[in-house]
Amino acid sequence: MQVKTDEALAEAAILIASRRQTAALKGRAEEEKLWLYLRTLSYFVHATGQVYRFEDALTRTEPTEQRHVSARLRAHKNTLAQPAVELLLHTLGETPEPEQKPVLVLIALLNFIAETGQLDDVEDFFSHHLDHAPVAIAHFTRHEEAEAWLKGVAEPPSPARILIGDEYFQFWYDREDNTRGMYRDYPIEPALEALTARGIPSQRPSFATRAEAEAWLMSHPANPYSFVAIAGEHYFAVHHPRLQRHSLHHVASALSAWEERKRAVEREAALEATAPSDGTRE
Secondary structure, three states, X not given: OHHHHHHHHHHHHHHHHHHHHXXXXXXXXHHHHHHHHHHHHHHHHHHEOEHHHHHHHHHHOOHHHOOOOOHHHHHOOOOOHXXXXXXXXXXXXXXOHHHOHHHHHHHHHHXXXXXXXXXXXXXXXXXXXXXXXXXXXXXXXXXXXXXXXXHHOOOOOEOEEEEEOOEEEEEEEEOOOOEEEEEEOOOOHHHHHHHHHOOXXXXXXXXXXXXXXXXXXXXXXXXXXXXXXXXOEEEEEEEEOOOOEEEEEEHHHHHHHHHHHHHHHHHHHHHHHHOOOHHHOO
C-alpha cells in the first residue's frame, strides 16, 4: 500500500508543479508560495517517516468525507495552512471530477497534519528546512541499539534517517511482508565536499577534546554546518535541532568514505550498463 500512497503523492506533486508554474508566470506570488508550502507537506511526511500513518488516515476517510476540512485545521491560527486549504477547495471547485484525486489527496494530507498536531512543525519545516541538515529522527550510540529498536518496534517510521554515532543510516519497513532493514547513507557528504573545496576556514573553534567541542556547540549551534578542530584534527559539525545534538564528522575520514561510495556507485552503474538484457541471456 505504501507504493500506492507514494504514487498518489507523486500525482499531487505534478499538480503542484503545474499550478505553481502558472502562478509564477502570472505574477501571483502569494499563490506560488502556497503551492510551495503544499509541496513541502509531502517532503515532511517522508522525512519524518510518516507515509504509513498518512496511508492509514487516507484509508479511514470515507468517499463522502473527502471534501471535508478538519475542524482542527479551520481553528488553527497557522499562517499558511488555512489559505492553503482554501486554495485547494477553490482548485477542487474548478477541476473536473475525474481529475480531482490529487487535490483530494492534498486536502487529506493537510487534515492529517492538523489532526496529528503537527501544523506548527510543518510551518517551521517549510520556513527552515533548506537551512537545516537532512532530518534524522533518532540517535543511537551503537549499531546494535539501532538494530534492536528496528526489530522491536511493531511498525517503525518508514522511510526515515537515523544517526548511529555520527553516521547517517536510512532505514525502511515494508508493511506487506513485515520486512525491515537499514543501510549507510551519505546525505551530508556532498555539502562537506563542496565546502572543503573552498578551503577550511583558518579561524575556527579549537578544542582539546570532543566533550569540550560538544559543550561549546550546545551554546553556539552550527547553522547547520561548521568546522571545528579537535586535538588538531578537522571536524565537520552538523546541527540536528530535532535531536538537540551535533554529529561530528572527521573531515579526512568522511571524504575518504564518500569517495569510496562514489566509486562503488560508478562500478555498479558500469556493470548494469554492460549486463546483457533478459532477452539475450543464455
